[in-house]
Amino acid sequence: MSEPSSVPPTRRGFLGAITVLLGGAIAALAAVPVLGSILSPLRPAPRTGNDVPIPVGNVSDFTVGVPRRVELVRSVTDAWSRSEATTVGAAWLTRKADGTFTALSTICPHLGCGVNMDKQRGHFACPCHTSAFAMDGARLEGPAPRGMDPLTVEVRGQAVLVHYRRFKQGISEREEV
């Protein structure tokens, strides 16, 4: 590409190079803050006080051997907003004969749907891709790579508290998010 010009070829090359350089500088000045801000969520998140156990009721609210679904409600800071009571998830709680509890996260370890109770068959069933789990959470059938995720339950006097955690989906190991 060339065209007759009053500017001699060497000077043309020089001006062209400077122009490209300056154009690059403009692009860089815009790109750094824009990309930096867009990628902001990839920075490691600061530890929040989100491992405080969540009260879900009294021991007497639960019948021995019958799983009951409880909603987990606690205060949440989400980006800029703070809420005193937000439902962050749910768990299937079963009271055992010895007074201890088992808790299973309702989030299916396959792809994260909410796991239901199939009362007729007497096991847990995921409505999305037909994974089934035994009452203790073990995988029975379907595409789920592992059993349901257990949560730690604490009993303080009469109060039942659940330590809520979320785990990565789609893998056979249990890895906390």
Next chain:
Amino acid sequence: MLKRFGDWLDSRTGHRALMHSALFERVLGGARWRYVFGSALVVLILLQAVTGIALELYYSPSTTDAWASVNYIETQVQLGSLVRGLHHFGASAIVILVVLHLLQTAWAGAFRAPREVNWLAGFVLMQIILALALTGYLLPWDQKGYWATQVATSIAGTLPLIGEKLQTFLQGGASYGNLTLTRFHTLHVILLPAGLVLFLGIHLALFRKHGVTPPDMPQEELERRAEPFFPKQLFYDTAFAAAVVGTLFFVAFSQGAPLEGPADPSSQYLARPEWYFLPLFQLLKYFEGGAELLGTVVLPGLAMGFMATLPFIHAFLVRRLPQAHRALALVLTLGLAGVGALGALAVASDRKDPAVATMAARAHEEALEARRLATKGVPTAGPLELYRNDPIVWGARVISAQCQSCHQACDTPNYTGSPCLEGYASRAWIARFLRNPRAPHFFGNTKIDEMDAYTGPQESLDALVEFLYSQGERPDVTVALAKKGEELFDGEGCASCHTLDGVGSGMAPDLKGWASHAWTAAFIRTPGAPRFFGELNEMETFDHTRLPEDELRAVTLWLHAQASQPLKFP
């Protein structure tokens, strides 16, 4: 390899011819620095687009979240403050460059045939840019955006016939709320940018069709001096754009975009628009009562109408006056100078007014306070809850509303109030009080003159101070010293009027638990009780109707917290 790919692409797209025609477009009369404004505007508009997209990833258009999300951008998002600074000052830079571009093209006579339509497209672009500026600064939902935009929509409301409906339509209801934000947001990020792209396309296509408006020279001379766009003009354009973007970057980095406190419909805020709307703001001051429409709509409308119809005014005049385009450019320049002068007048009159400075300082303090409180997260009920959720901050507000008609601010000159409250019940406050209870900042302006100044030695004073201080449930009491003070209480004569039994004598306030939460709350409810000032009392009684329980609690907490604050009087 690359060449083969280039050939393949060119045979499919013809991109080489396109590039060639872009780079080697002939600039009649040669490259000039004064042609740079238009391309710099394109660069700045692109910059607004990319920074706008970045901001949009974090912004939430609702009355409860908008301010909080913008504050989040400022404080939590990596480089967020810089992005917002670029977007904020970029808007100002665009307005400045629009004026320069307008003046340059006007003096070149670019409104003359055959460029009339392009002049009109440019005029529409200017309106869109001003509308973007106006809709943009409401979005943070801070005090400035909220109050300044109120003025704009109220002006729409004063229009004859359609005014009321138009205002309701713009606001999305009878008053400002979520629907106002969603409407302004939609305008700002979808409708106006779409219009901008459309008219920018027309503007650039027509510019390519007619080329730059060359200087007044014989045609041969223009041809002789003609140059291709590349390299010189492109270099000029790029160099100027780089200088503008560099300056913008520097200003955004060093200043940061302002964010006032969250919009508070109950506040008295000094509403001032962004600088580019100050001339309109100033104009409103000159038209009273029924003539208001002259300032708000008629005059600005006439000015804009003149600008839009310049090509046709010129076509009409040029038959009689061959140099009409110069005269018209002069009129336009003088008009813009007048607009600038109006803006300068607005700034000058604000500078002269000390009340403006005071209000601005207060607004600034409030903004800092809200942003400090927001570090722990903004309540889902909205940022105004920040004030209410912080008893100290809210207590200060209740105090200034309910108490300061008597208890003036401690730094008021020639203090004539009841005892001032800043630093109340701190060790310094108690010590000063015991040494001189009749000082103007204590009982000096009340009827109470029966308390004697304490004239004992400093160490006894220290002990008495520590004892009184210990009554207020303080965490940092020196127990031994307080004990010593308690032993001195009788001997130094305090007990001849004051009691320590929680019942009182009616002669002077009982000091058991003095300045504790419970004592202060009880005192505010019943200052005239025998346990407190009894018959000496001059303070008004604040019962449940005057000071609801939660306000009392806030005031009490604020007063209790004063013990760790410095005194604010000499």
